[in-house]
Amino acid sequence: MKLQISNCKKAAVQDGMIGLFFEDINYAADGGLYAEMIENRSFSFVDCYGDVGDYYTKPAWGYGWNATKECGEGRMEYVTGSPISRVNPWYLRFTAQDAGQGFWNKAYDGIYLEKGKTYTVRFYARAAQYPEGDITVQVTKDGRICAQAEVSCIHAPEKTWQKWNLYEAVLEAGExxxxxxxxxxxxxxxxxxxxxxxxxxxxxxxxxFRKDLFDLLKGLHPGFLRFPGGCIIEGNTLENRYRWKESVGDIKDRRTNFNRWAVHLTSEENGWHTQYSHYNQTLGIGFYEYFLLCELIGAKPLPVLNVGLACQFQSYELVEMDEPEFQEFLQDAVDLIEFANGPADSTWGSVRAKMGHPEPFGLTMVGIGNEQWQTEKIDFFGRYQAFEKAIHAKYPEIKLIGSAGPDITSEHYDKAWEFYKKEVPARDNFCYAVDEHYYVKPDWFYAHTDFYDEYPRDVKVFSGEYASHPISGMNLPQANTLGGAL
Structure with a gap:
């Protein structure tokens, strides 16, 4: 290989052309950018199984939690009956036979503490049969207490209803x-x-947001942020799809959802069940937080919406365009724009304002579908037209990002570009840019440095997902090569 480096600049790159794509994959949100340190905090996780067209879950309300044994083992029961929220109705009923008995959390492979820093613990508790006594919160390592706080428990008079109360404690790391x-x-x-x-x-x-990861994202000076992901927008099933309306409001009222990547690499050999099977989404980072993140790092928001299809790679499930349920997808798109940009007294703008942001977020772009393509059974082009009509009827200024499908080498790609080029001359706001995805070997990139030189400029290209894969397959650290990076 011959490497030639020059300080001669060629065409100028406009501000805002390079940005970020964020998806809750590889624990990027829960267990990653989302600063929450407790796993399965609402006792709502499920265990995931299945393969294309046949996915299912089993209750795993106690996943990540275990009784301590230093003072004898208390009884842990996962129950419902008087939940703090009907959206996540299960909770822990813990009985201690002796003082000092308790329970612990696996916490995304354990708790990390930094000496001198403080951490706030919050939880709801109800003294069901606890006439006296308090609650101890600790972080320990190999039997050493590294941080501790005592919480005074609220005891209601006997023969009265024992209410849920919100408790708070601050832990300071001793090491x-x-x-x-x-x-x-x-x-x-x-x-x-x-x-x-x-x-x-x-x-x-x-x-x-976890500060170290937030600082890294901000330091990239991104022009935009595409969210909340790729395949998780569609879901393995439509029930599993990302519903933005369930991701806003009080965190206790955000319905826990299993992550589409929880069934990654399932097979008959492993019983359709893998190490990722408890990968769930708390939605602690929801659409409000994504918009807020964009504002804080100086990036334009680019949310992507489901068009009534579960993942075309991983499912056969869809809502037909002539079914009444399809209107829900269109309405979600229009309502999202109101949530982001509407006045504080509008229906969805008031939700945003109540969450702490009365001013609009300034949304200008929306992605229609993630990685969809036209087939004999799926009229993606018709779906795009329906979304374009519904959105532009109320918000003609919103720029729409279309999909070119899952690659840049097949007939799906060619048909997509034919569709957009045919429609744009009649309505210049029909499609602002086409989202292209390519996961290819390094040689393809080397051979196609001029790939876009002859593209027409009336419809822009949005390279939403791309990667260099020297080796085929997933979860292969050995594929992270210098050749791939270059």
Whole structure:
């Protein structure tokens, strides 16, 4: 290989042309950018199974939680009956036979503490049968107490209803540790119910984003942020799709959803069940937080919407365009723009304002579908036209991003460009840019440095997803080569 480096600049790159794509894959949101340190905080996780056209889940309300054994083992029950939210109705009913018994959380491979930093723990608790005693919150490592706080429990008079109460404690790290254990215990025997147990570092940006990762994203100076992902927008099933309306409002009222990547690499050999089977989405980073993130890092928001299709690679499920249910997808698109840009007294603008942002977010672009393509059974072009008509009837200024399908080498790609080029002359706002995805070998990139030189400029190209794969397959660290990086 001959490498020639020059300081001679060629064509100028406009500001805003390079940006970020964010998807909750590889624990990028829960367990990653989202600063929440507790896993399955609302006792709502499910265990995921299945393959194309046949996905299902089993309850795993207690995933990530275990009883401590240092003072004997208390009883852990996952129940419902008086939930803090009907959206996530399950909660933990813990009974301690002796003082000091408690339970701990696996916390995305353990708790990380940095010496001198503080962390806020919040949880709902109900003293069901706990007439006296308090609650201890700890982070330990190999039996050492690294951070601890005592929480005074609210005890209602006997023969009255024991209410849910929100508790808060601040933990200060006495040392830096990895793989620590988060523990809650009772100081007396009794039964207490718990829900929405949270632990957040106090330096989390906006109380949401892990500071180190946020700083890295901001340091890239992105022009845009495409969210909330690719395939998770569609879901393995339509029930599993990303519904933006379920991702806004109070976090206790955001319905936990299993992640589309929880069934990644399932096969008959592994019983359609893998190490990722408990990968769930708390939606702690929802559409409000995505818009907020864009504002904080100086990027234009580019949300992508489901067009009534589950993942075309992983499912056969869809809503036909002539079915009444299809109107829900169109309405979600129009309502999203109102949520982002509408006045504070509008229906969805008021939701945004109540969450703390009365001013509009300034949304200018929306993606129609993730990685869709036209088939004999799926009229994606018709779906795009329906979304374009519904959105531009109320918001003609919104720029729409279309889909060219899953690659740039097949007839799907050629047909997509034919469709957009045919429609644009009649309505110049019909399609602002076409979203192209390509996962190819390094040689393809080397051979196609002039790929876009002869493209017409009336419809822009949006390279939404691309990667260099020296080796075919997934989860292959050995594929991270210098050749691929170049």
């Amino acid at each position: 830096t540790i990895r793989n620590g254990r988060f523990t809650i215990s009772l100081t007396k025997p009794g039964t207490v119910e718990f829900d929405l147990i949270s632990m957040m570092p106090d330096d989390a940006v906006a109380g949401v």
